[in-house]
Amino acid sequence: xxxxxxxxxxxxxENPYDEQPLKLFHPVHTYKMKFIKSFEAIDLHxxxxxxxxxxxQMPTEDESREYLALGLQSIWDENKRFLNPQ
Numbered sequence: 863x864x865x866x867x868x869x870x871x872x873x874x875x876e877n878p879y880d881e882q883p884l885k886l887f888h889p890v891h892t893y894k895m896k897f898i899k900s901f902e903a904i905d906l907h908x909x910x911x912x913x914x915x916x917x918x919q920m921p922t923e924d925e926s927r928e929y930l931a932l933g934l935q936s937i938w939d940e941n942k943r944f945l946n947p948q
Contacts, residue, residue, distance in 0.1 A: 866936045867898060878903040 868886040870878055878884060878901075887895035910918040921929065940948045 864936060865938050867896075867901070870903065874907075 870884065870886065872878055883897040883899040884901060885895060885897055908918060910916065934942070938948070
């Protein structure tokens with residue numbers, strides 16, 4: 863669907879594609895769970911500093927706006943509403 867199903871946190875050396883199917887569960891209500899077989903994992907970790915030196919190129923304002931617009935497309939409408947968001 864191109865929409866986000868959940869967040870998945872791994873250790874640096876873990877690969878989510880090694881976990882097939884991937885088990886997602888609610889962090890508080892752990893009885894709420896689902897298994898997904900087809901997914902796209904997006905690495906959100908970026909090095910900013912290495913050995914005390916800045917290695918990250920800051921995006922321009924236009925690049926930030928474009929990234930935000932693309933990110934909003936991946937969120938379900940029921941999560942974006944102000945009244946009773948899911």
